[in-house]
Amino acid sequence: MLPSSGLKIGRIFGIDIVINMSWILILILISVSFGSVFYNTAGFPQGIWPWVVGVVTGILFFAGLLLHELSHSYVAKRRGIDINRITLWLFGGVAEMSDEAEKPWDEFCMAIAGPLATFILGGIFGLLYLLLSQWNVSIVVVAPLGSLSFWNLVIGVFNLLPAYPLDGGRVLRSILWHRTGDLRKSTRVASLSGQAVALLLAGIGVFFFITGPYYYGIWPLILAFFIYQLAQSGYQQTLLRIAASDTRVRDIMYTNVPLIDASTPLTMLRYNYFTAYSLPAFPVVDGGRVIGIVGRDDLYHVSAAEWDVLDAGRVARPLSPSQAVDPDTTLDKVLKRVLGGDEFMLVVEGQNILGLLTKEELMRYVETKMKILQQK
Numbered sequence: 001m002l003p004s005s006g007l008k009i010g011r012i013f014g015i016d017i018v019i020n021m022s023w024i025l026i027l028i029l030i031s032v033s034f035g036s037v038f039y040n041t042a043g044f045p046q047g048i049w050p051w052v053v054g055v056v057t058g059i060l061f062f063a064g065l066l067l068h069e070l071s072h073s074y075v076a077k078r079r080g081i082d083i084n085r086i087t088l089w090l091f092g093g094v095a096e097m098s099d100e101a102e103k104p105w106d107e108f109c110m111a112i113a114g115p116l117a118t119f120i121l122g123g124i125f126g127l128l129y130l131l132l133s134q135w136n137v138s139i140v141v142v143a144p145l146g147s148l149s150f151w152n153l154v155i156g157v158f159n160l161l162p163a164y165p166l167d168g169g170r171v172l173r174s175i176l177w178h179r180t181g182d183l184r185k186s187t188r189v190a191s192l193s194g195q196a197v198a199l200l201l202a203g204i205g206v207f208f209f210i211t212g213p214y215y216y217g218i219w220p221l222i223l224a225f226f227i228y229q230l231a232q233s234g235y236q237q238t239l240l241r242i243a244a245s246d247t248r249v250r251d252i253m254y255t256n257v258p259l260i261d262a263s264t265p266l267t268m269l270r271y272n273y274f275t276a277y278s279l280p281a282f283p284v285v286d287g288g289r290v291i292g293i294v295g296r297d298d299l300y301h302v303s304a305a306e307w308d309v310l311d312a313g314r315v316a317r318p319l320s321p322s323q324a325v326d327p328d329t330t331l332d333k334v335l336k337r338v339l340g341g342d343e344f345m346l347v348v349e350g351q352n353i354l355g356l357l358t359k360e361e362l363m364r365y366v367e368t369k370m371k372i373l374q375q376k
């Protein structure tokens with residue numbers, strides 16, 4: 001659901017800042033909205049002024065959203081959680097974490113940092129607004145400050161709604177998690193709370209559709225839809241993480257994986273190995289040393305006429321570092337790598353090949369465990 005592509009605009013704290021294309025559209029919409037507010041503000045210079053100031057206000061507003069995400073990311077980094085990049089898109093910013101917090105207090109600090117920054121920013125804009133309007137500074141400066149203050153406070157409050165995985169939901173989860181020590185139950189409650197918030201927002205939306213003005217109902221309905229979806233998928237993701245985190249690769253790997261000698265003809269490889277074993281790949285060795293891995297797919301790239309001519313050594317692909325895994329790695333750490341593409345990983349300890357971890361087996365194991373967790 002989250003966008004993955006965009007334009008890189010910079011790097012702060014070692015984090016790439018990326019703009020998703022949807023963001024430019026939203027920036028235009030927001031700038032026009034600010035512009036039309038200024039256009040209708042008594043005493044505001046007319047002509048091109050409301051729209052120029054609208055664009056400046058829009059950019060400042062989005063800079064505030066970036067500051068919000070940076071605050072999350074900064075605290076995360078300080079607590080040893082890597083942030084790959086921040087993507088600004090449709091509804092603001094998304095900080096992409098490589099990992100989740102492992103302690104309630106870490107999660108609490110990370111979650112609260114964003115809204116805190118937004119509230120401080122809203123407060124600063126508000127103070128400036130009050131001061132400068134006292135001093136009779138031009139409305140061209142004062143009106144944007146008022147709007148920025150108001151909307152930052154609104155965004156701050158919105159983010160603090162107790163709806164996991166929004167910031168407020170994370171705060172709620174971290175408090176419950178700290179009290180009960182049960183990450184799954186805490187996430188379940190925070191996610192249910194998110195669904196309740198979504199239903200409430202939907203109710204508000206429907207209310208305005210019935211009583212009017214109907215356009216007041218559009219945003220609550222859109223937000224309700226997103227929050228509901230996020231709450232559900234957020235819980236599933238946590239379940240996945242819990243299901244995977246207490247099991248190690250060595251617990252579910254295939255052992256006794258035959259090593260294929262590089263001189264083995266492909267015909268033999270096909271019938272004696274791929275057909276005989278239900279494994280997607282085999283390590284290929286030459287003189288006792290692993291030279292690569294041969295997968296089922298590699299055979300399909302060879303025409304049948306060549307099966308008797310070619311040998312395993314010719315079709316084996318060198319092992320990439322991402323295809324090798326330590327047996328004591330927990331499954332949550334390999335999950336992302338496996339979901340990213342590879343159908344299998346070679347389990348390696350030092351120079352020894354201990355076994356093979358297949359995506360199929362990993363998914364089967366994790367899904368079964370998630371079902372058990374869900375019934376708890």
Ligand SMILES: [Zn+2]
Nearest residue numbers: 114115159167
């Ligand atoms: Zn946030």
